[in-house]
Amino acid sequence: MEQPLDVPELAAAGGIRLRPWRLSDLQLVREASEDDYIPLITTVPSPYSESAGVAFIERQWSRASARTGYPFVIVSADGRPVGHVGLWLKDLGQGRASLGYWVAGSARGQGAAAVSVGAVADWALSELRVPRLELYVEPWNTGSVRTAERAGFQREGLLRGWQQVGADRRDMFMYSLLAGDHSRSGGLSN
Numbered sequence: 001m002e003q004p005l006d007v008p009e010l011a012a013a014g015g016i017r018l019r020p021w022r023l024s025d026l027q028l029v030r031e032a033s034e035d036d037y038i039p040l041i042t043t044v045p046s047p048y049s050e051s052a053g054v055a056f057i058e059r060q061w062s063r064a065s066a067r068t069g070y071p072f073v074i075v076s077a078d079g080r081p082v083g084h085v086g087l088w089l090k091d092l093g094q095g096r097a098s099l100g101y102w103v104a105g106s107a108r109g110q111g112a113a114a115v116s117v118g119a120v121a122d123w124a125l126s127e128l129r130v131p132r133l134e135l136y137v138e139p140w141n142t143g144s145v146r147t148a149e150r151a152g153f154q155r156e157g158l159l160r161g162w163q164q165v166g167a168d169r170r171d172m173f174m175y176s177l178l179a180g181d182h183s184r185s186g187g188l189s190n
Contacts, residue, residue, distance in 0.1 A: 015077030082107035
């Protein structure tokens, strides 16, 4: 059996840190579960219960154990958990990985998502040597579009009916970041 993935701690610009999930992050899961959109596109439970929150965190741990991805908690400069970035490895054999992210409503608009996505992307490209990173954003989600672009991702096109979100098939913009791209931003602090 292969060893589980080691989810590292990463530093990002502005004092933001990324780290593995802990049971002490249940308040973050609670806030995310009350969001209208996050539970539709993730496995965040809605409605929230403590047992469902614990199960969500244990699922994040199992992703590293099963070697399917690196789930990170975004921690603000003041030490508060505010969101999530996941690096998913399903297509790593084909030279690509995908990222997903969300930030709790109380922490949106402060740039935490962009610097966190940038830090995880920089780490994946430089340390893991993933040739291509992808992420998908619904066209109406202007906050997420700004996050992707600030993190250095380039929009490649519109994928029609790409993903099931709730009861509907939804269009998604596809974004990518390649190992050779030199215009990455928001990454690791020096």
